[in-house]
Amino acid sequence: MSSIKLAEAPPGVEGAGFFATSLDKAVGLARANSLWPLPFATSCCGIEFMATMGSTYDLARFGAERPSFSPRQADMLLVMGTIAKKMAPVLRQVYIQMAEPRWVIAVGACASSGGIFDTYSVLQGIDEIIPVDVYVPGCPPRPEAILDGVMRLQDIVKDERLNRRNTPEYKALLASYGIDAD
Amino acid sequence: MELMPIKNPVYVDLWEQIQQQFPSVVSAQEDDYGMLTLYTSKEQIIAVLRFLKKDKHWQFIHLTDITAVHYPLELLPFTVVYHLQSLVLNLRIRLKVAIGGEPPEIPSATTLWPGANWMERETYDFFGIQFLGHPDLRRILNMDELEAFPMRKEYPLEDPNRVDKKDLYFGR
Amino acid sequence: MSEHISEISTNKPVFEDNDPQDELITLNIGPTHPATHGVFQNVVQMDGERIVSGVSTIGYIHRAFEKIAEHRPFYQITPLTDRLNYCSAPINNMGWHMTVEKLLKIEIPKRVQYMRVIVMELARIADHIICNGILGVDTGAFSGFLYLMQEREFIYEIFEEICGARLTTNIGRIGGFERDFNEIAFAKIEEFLERFPPVLTEFESLFNRNRIFIERTAGVAGVTPEQALEYSWSGPILRATGVDYDVRVQNPYCSYEEFEFDVPVGTNGDVYDRYLVRNAEMWESLKIIEQALVKIKGEPTGVFHAEVPEFYLPPKEQVYTNMEALIYHFKIVMGEIDTPKAEVYHAVEGANGELGFYLVHDGGRSPYRLHFRRPSFVNYQMFAPMSAGMLLSDAILNMSSLNVIAGELDA
Numbered sequence: 001m002s003s004i005k006l007a008e009a010p011p012g013v014e015g016a017g018f019f020a021t022s023l024d025k026a027v028g029l030a031r032a033n034s035l036w037p038l039p040f041a042t043s044c045c046g047i048e049f050m051a052t053m054g055s056t057y058d059l060a061r062f063g064a065e066r067p068s069f070s071p072r073q074a075d076m077l078l079v080m081g082t083i084a085k086k087m088a089p090v091l092r093q094v095y096i097q098m099a100e101p102r103w104v105i106a107v108g109a110c111a112s113s114g115g116i117f118d119t120y121s122v123l124q125g126i127d128e129i130i131p132v133d134v135y136v137p138g139c140p141p142r143p144e145a146i147l148d149g150v151m152r153l154q155d156i157v158k159d160e161r162l163n164r165r166n167t168p169e170y171k172a173l174l175a176s177y178g179i180d181a182d
Numbered sequence: 183m184e185l186m187p188i189k190n191p192v193y194v195d196l197w198e199q200i201q202q203q204f205p206s207v208v209s210a211q212e213d214d215y216g217m218l219t220l221y222t223s224k225e226q227i228i229a230v231l232r233f234l235k236k237d238k239h240w241q242f243i244h245l246t247d248i249t250a251v252h253y254p255l256e257l258l259p260f261t262v263v264y265h266l267q268s269l270v271l272n273l274r275i276r277l278k279v280a281i282g283g284e285p286p287e288i289p290s291a292t293t294l295w296p297g298a299n300w301m302e303r304e305t306y307d308f309f310g311i312q313f314l315g316h317p318d319l320r321r322i323l324n325m326d327e328l329e330a331f332p333m334r335k336e337y338p339l340e341d342p343n344r345v346d347k348k349d350l351y352f353g354r
Numbered sequence: 355m356s357e358h359i360s361e362i363s364t365n366k367p368v369f370e371d372n373d374p375q376d377e378l379i380t381l382n383i384g385p386t387h388p389a390t391h392g393v394f395q396n397v398v399q400m401d402g403e404r405i406v407s408g409v410s411t412i413g414y415i416h417r418a419f420e421k422i423a424e425h426r427p428f429y430q431i432t433p434l435t436d437r438l439n440y441c442s443a444p445i446n447n448m449g450w451h452m453t454v455e456k457l458l459k460i461e462i463p464k465r466v467q468y469m470r471v472i473v474m475e476l477a478r479i480a481d482h483i484i485c486n487g488i489l490g491v492d493t494g495a496f497s498g499f500l501y502l503m504q505e506r507e508f509i510y511e512i513f514e515e516i517c518g519a520r521l522t523t524n525i526g527r528i529g530g531f532e533r534d535f536n537e538i539a540f541a542k543i544e545e546f547l548e549r550f551p552p553v554l555t556e557f558e559s560l561f562n563r564n565r566i567f568i569e570r571t572a573g574v575a576g577v578t579p580e581q582a583l584e585y586s587w588s589g590p591i592l593r594a595t596g597v598d599y600d601v602r603v604q605n606p607y608c609s610y611e612e613f614e615f616d617v618p619v620g621t622n623g624d625v626y627d628r629y630l631v632r633n634a635e636m637w638e639s640l641k642i643i644e645q646a647l648v649k650i651k652g653e654p655t656g657v658f659h660a661e662v663p664e665f666y667l668p669p670k671e672q673v674y675t676n677m678e679a680l681i682y683h684f685k686i687v688m689g690e691i692d693t694p695k696a697e698v699y700h701a702v703e704g705a706n707g708e709l710g711f712y713l714v715h716d717g718g719r720s721p722y723r724l725h726f727r728r729p730s731f732v733n734y735q736m737f738a739p740m741s742a743g744m745l746l747s748d749a750i751l752n753m754s755s756l757n758v759i760a761g762e763l764d765a
Contacts, residue, residue: 044440054503069388119418297585323413
């Protein structure tokens, strides 16, 4: 008997030879368990992310086996480390290049709020330029915390409605960041 | 300036040689921590550096660091500080040049060490000191659009344009 | 920079452009390119696969450390030093503490010095693991990285046991350590000395004589000692060129003069030599830790800080019960301590080279000026000129063997 656990099936109606659930749930299940991460690592937290990807913590267990270094094929943008104002336009560009649906995790104090670097050169949190779904506290967060952040995001992804990205609310959200939601 | 006598015999030798080479434009002081500091002028600094680097005996070939300090109340408000090291004699020295004017100007050491390039660019970026003869003097760490020189004492640490941080909540 | 480029590239196979119809293309690498392991931007002019010239742009993670340091008391600067070279944060912490101790002329007990040596050498191993592991990844071999990362996690466990943090350790205090190493920490250090050598041997047997690895690295980005010194290099990459400059030997601090260890040097200064030097340094660090453990046993137990009540924070339980301790606590935290008006420069051998702290103090609460002499910053400036004439794939390897850490580069 294999010890590999399968993802839990969403609630639905089961009978002989069939299983019925809503499309939202089925798609959410698939999405949540195959999040391709885009590590946007700039500093210390990136080293902890390296540990998270490494043998001991192994992020791949959560379906994030393949770090996609191309924004166009990634689902989950992990911003790790201080974002200086010089870097901000680059981060924004990377976010814009990602295809919908896209999610963002701000890993660490710097990405979440600027951290201890309350200075003229540091962006005080990436949510000033792009929308963020999950914040992971810590300076730097332990790999367990990063994993927890990814799992929280999985919960969000599982429950996301299929048409959320087409709603006027979502478009208004992007517009508030000055991003064109085509 | 009141100068203490130099105690370390190696530094005494060095100081005598420098005095012969550059009479009256250099002064020297040994601090409590066993480091010799040479004070010179911006006209002489490159000649002194060249002597220290090229001299067969001393061989201060390792340019450890270039930086600056801002003393806004002084007549010459900027002090450019060089740290050199002689790997052969295992000796470190510090050189200081006080400069003023706006913009403050000093000849570039890139003619002696190509490695001085970024150190001088960093010093320019932080203090606005013009290194004359530098091949590529532009900002290195800060954004090109920045107008101020942030390490000057009058420039605030925090971003002055922030609106979310109200002084009221920070007791000031 | 152009005049230096021609000077550097003379000892390399210079690509001759035989076909005048060829056009140079401009390629932007970074600042988020995965192969650069950090935020480095290089705009290079390429002729086919070869780089003709390049310009490095840095500062994408400039956090104004030096400006912050002017507004913080001494002990609050330790967390900043953590974030300079975050792969080996304890070395930075110790370097900073020793700078302040030098300024204040605090005598440190031998046992504390040996404890510091252990922590610093563990950090050096952790840093070299990252560099050499990643070099393996860049040449296409992921397994070496996984082997070594497992051991790196164990070093983190030791740090956790000592100070409670993994990466940005904030380890130690001015005057010593916050607490003694506990039994588990000592046991773990000894366990590490047992379990790491076989792994490192295995790693070396994977790479040292590996044909592919040698083909990719040997002869790539060779630097002569003269060039390296002109660019003020220091650390393993300078030693790989054959210059035996090591701050631990040249200006011993923390009783390094009492330890028996070799300074490994290379001959060609190429990527392969840098790799070998770093590997050899890990073995030397193990030797140093072993000796330090023996030396600690010869010192009186329980000493973990110098007796300097005016600079070393008193234990919390005394602060709550003892009037004098409370006064000292407040005086230290509020910065009401007499400090000399002086300047010091103190250098330690960081994992990447000479990490210097130039501290100008006017007797106030915080440094008047604190300048970090950051090895990554000084070492990296040769990257663009030395890339001229190189294949792009070789330049990537060159960058990862320079082990430039973005936090230290941009401060």
